[in-house]
Amino acid sequence: MTESSILSTECPERLIEILLVEDNPGDVRLTQEVLREGNIFNHLSVVEDGVQALEFLQQQGNYSHSPRPDLILLDLNLPRKDGREVLAEIKFSTHLKRIPVIVLTTSQSKEDVLRAYNFHANCYITKPIDLEQFIKVVRSIELFWLTIVKLPAE
Amino acid sequence: MADQGVVLIVDDTLTNLEVLFDSLINADFKILVAEDGESAIDTANYALPDLILLDILMPDIDGFETFRRLKANHATADIPVIFMTALSETVDKVKGFALGAVDYITKPFQQEEVLARVQTHLRLRQLTKQLQEQMAREQAIRAEAEAERSRATNILESITDGFFALDQEWRFTYLNPQAEPLLQRKREDLLGKNIWDEFPEAIHSPFYQKYHRVATQQISVEFEEFYPPLNVWFAVHAYPAKNGISVYFQDITTRRMAQEELQRQYQRSQLFAEVTLEIRQSLNLDEILQTAVTEVQRILQADRVLIYQLWADGSGSGVAEEVLPGWSPVLGRKFPEEVFPIEYREQYRQGRVCNIPDVTDQKEHVPSCLIEFVQQFQVKAKLVVPILIKSELWGLLIAHQCGAPRSWTSFEAELLQQLADQIGIAITQGQLLDQETRQRQELGRSNADLQQFAYIASHDLQEPLRMITSYLQLLERRYKDRLDENASEFIGYAVEGAARMKTLINDLLAYSRVGTHGKAFEHIDCTASVKQAIANLKLSIAENQATITWDELPEVVADSTQLTQLFQNLISNAIKFRSVVPPTIHISAISQAENWLFRVQDNGIGIEAQYADRVFVIFQRLHNRAEYPGTGIGLAICKKIIERHDGTIWIESEPGKGSTFCFTIPEQA
Known part of the structure; x- marks a missing residue:
């Protein structure tokens, strides 16, 4: 089966909602660009720190009308509230814990990897330096998480 | 300086031998060395050294066994032995003392400590020898006298012992000439008089009981006793006689005093060894100082013992004190420079011992500033010795008598000085430990810094590099058609530079991890x-x-x-x-x-x-x-x-x- 055939059979009817938690505007833009080049019909929301991320997810403050994401791309080193804490709060919340969280970070440290999985991250990816590699990573995420994987309805 | 004595050093480690040899030879000791137990026993038996420094850990026969053999041999049994052991081996020290060692020293050696201990024990050894000689002389004299007594008929007149005879009513019937100076009375004054009337103080003394035993039980007795009114020690032989008792006696005050002094010195030396062990068992400075004052107070029975630390500006304060109830504590008070002016400090630095039996005595020239201090703390007598660290005056060890004036004996002064030396050594060791602890903490901190650096290198430094690379590549990807060859080449160099930078960072990380992420050996x-x-x-x-x-x-x-x-x-x-x-x-x-x-x-x-x-x-x-x-x-x-x-x-x-x-x-x- 080719990639396009998967997409044609499994393509969801509604927009895929993705939340990107990332404080580096360069990274945000890069992710937006690469997702835009892809084939998945998605909507990307961006928050810049951990506090905003949790407000977004709990539909509080400025985010009272935010959509519930199907997938979260989470950086670890964030201002105000750290990505590790955000991950823990998501995974300890009965309401949010089913949302897949992909830790996408520059950190290569073993401790970070171990800790992320201990807090039930769904996968841990180190951002590649090379653009081609990065594009491959984003395509893989799209292919696996947004097409192959059957996500929970709510 | 004359020869200080012969010291035999027994150690199988050549470097230890060298260190000890150097420190003792400089102080004019004659040195013999042995590298194992067997040759130590041979050398000791042949050369009869005054003192043996004996390593505990040796191959073949160890220090304890060597010690046992030395003690078993009559010729070498009396030679004092100081064990040498590592600082931590308390069990060895205790075992050494139990076997009868006079002292121990710890490795690594402190030159001053080795010297101080060797000198102390040689001095004790000398005193013991003198005393033994004196006793031998007395015995010879007595033997001679005995011989003469059996020869001569008018023996009683000529013997060097005092002699008197008492009748059944305890009246003097005869006194020989030698009895006069011994009893400090004239013969004619005593003849016919009752002994208990003439020497009433003896009634409640052992003399009374012993003489009565001779008379009632008709047995001879021999005893040594002090007679306070005359301030004399007597050795007495009393025999039953037909009409009363006969008493031979001699003045043994000198020997008794020497014996007692030696006994006292021995006890104090034992105490000194114990105190040293106490002091040196701790590496905590406060604990060391407190133990020192407590123990010194106990030994000297002084009313107040104080360790006074001098600061760089000449002022100072009490840092540890043991004071008997009823006398004001000095601890915590800061004293101005005038209390110990520079010239006094210089004298103490050169080893001055200040021994003042009575501070109110005008002859002592107690400075006026001190008189006030002395009155405030009710000091009547004081003994002050310096605590030196590396020839610099660290502070003073001070003993005060508050109740009454007190003549400090030279032995007490010496003991106090030796303890001050021990305190100095203990402080140095404590300071070394402090320094080491600090260095360890600094090392820990710098290791933590390195870890932090490693994290930064693995994360924060990668981020900007990724931005550079990715956006250059995005530029190339999106605008390829609109860029000329030069632009592509420039982008190529920039991307290559960023890639090299990444390699460098990773290498640096690997380099730093050699120190921080090493496994156990x-x-x-x-x-x-x-x-x-x-x-x-x-x-x-x-x-x-x-x-x-x-x-x-x-x-x-x-x-x-x-x-x-x-x-x-x-x-x-x-x-x-x-x-x-x-x-x-x-x-x-x-x-x-x-x-x-x-x-x-x-x-x-x-x-x-x-x-x-x-x-x-x-x-x-x-x-x-x-x-x-x-x-x-x-x-x-x-x-x-x-x-x-x-x-x-x-x-x-x-x-x-x-x-x-x-x-x-x-x-x-």
Whole structure:
């Protein structure tokens, strides 16, 4: 089966909602660009720190009308509230814990990897330096998480 | 200075012998040395030294066994023995004392301590000898007198002993001439008088009981007793006689006093050894000082014992004190410079001992500023000795008598000085420990900094690099058609630069991790490490048709990962700097001066001697990047690994003749 055939059979009817938690505007833009080049019909929301991320997810403050994401791309080193804490709060919340969280970070440290999985991250990816590699990573995420994987309805 | 005495040092470690030899020979001791127990026993038996310093840990027969044999031999039984032991072995010290050692000293040796202890015990030994000689003399005199008594008929008139006879009514019937000076009375005054009327103080004394025993039980008695009114010690032989009793007696005050003084000195020396043990068992400064004042107070029975620390500006304060109830404490009070002015401090620095039996005595010239102090704290007598550290005045050890004036004996002054020396040594050790603890903490901090750096390198430094690379590539990707060849080339260089930067950062990280992420050392077979390194380099070895051989390699105590990394870096370095012929690399190891010396020899291009050290410096490159790629981290990591294993690494090489990398690893970690 080719990639396009998967997409044609499994393509969801509604927009895929993705939340990107990332404080580096360069990274945000890069992710937006690469997702835009892809084939998945998605909507990307961006928050810049951990506090905003949790407000977004709990539909509080400025985010009272935010959509519930199907997938979260989470950086670890964030201002105000750290990505590790955000991950823990998501995974300890009965309401949010089913949302897949992909830790996408520059950190290569073993401790970070171990800790992320201990807090039930769904996968841990180190951002590649090379653009081609990065594009491959984003395509893989799209292919696996947004097409192959059957996500929970709510 | 005359010879201080003969000291036999017994130690199987040559360096210890040298240290002790040097410190004692400088103080004018005659030194004999023995390197094992057997020869120590022979030497002691032949030379009869005044003192033996005996190491506990020795091969064949150890210090304790040597000690037992010395004590079992009549000739050497009386020679005092000081054990030498490591600081931590309290069990040994206790065992040593239990066996009858007079003292111990701890390794590493403190010169002043060794000297102080050796001098103390030699002095004690001398006193003991004198006393024994004196007793022998007295005995000889007495034997002579006895002999004469049996010869002469008018013996009683001529003997050196005093003699008197008492009748049944306790009246003097006869006194010989020698009795007069001994009893300090005239014969004619006593004859016919009742002894208990003339010496009424004797009624409630052992004299009374003993003489009555002779009279009632008709037995002879022998005893030594002090008679306070005359302030004399008597040795008495009393015999029953037909009409009463006969009494021979002599004045043994001198011998008794000497014996008692010796006894006192012995007890105090034992105390001194105990106190020293107490003081030196702790490395905590406050504890040391408090133990010292408590113990000194106990020994001297002084009303107040104070350790006074002098500060750089001449002022000072009490830092530890033991004071009997009823007298004001001095502790915590800060005193101005005037209390111990500079000239006094200088005198103390030179070892002055200040011994004032009565501070109100005008002859003592107590300075007026001190009189006020002395009155405030009710001081009547004081004894002050300096506490020196490395010949500098650290402070003073002070004993006060508050109730009444007190004549401090020279022995007390000496004892106090010896304890002050011990306190000085203990403080030095405490300070050393403090310093070491501080250094350890600093090392811990700097290690933590390094860890932090490693995290920054693995995360924060990567981020901007990724931005540079990714956006340059995005630029190229999106605008390829609109860019000319120059622009693509420029982007190429920029991307390559960023990639190199990433390699450098990763190398730096690997370098820093040698120190911070090392594993525990274990016994490693070097052959296994070499084989693992070769397996890791399989591709490169095949590509270059390299041949690697090795001799039998030893087992070492090392970090296994780092040892493999070391061989791997050295082999890959040899392959990289190969000549035109296929590389051959040989690894060998020999034992040399408690180290394993490894050699990794190749037939590569070699380097000039002037660059020999630079190859181990991080990021130093001797060749251009196109010819020999790499950042120049491999050998720097080798050096760091070897340093972590307490070894050294160097290169022996000539251009065109190959290189040999040599490194050492201690045989026993």
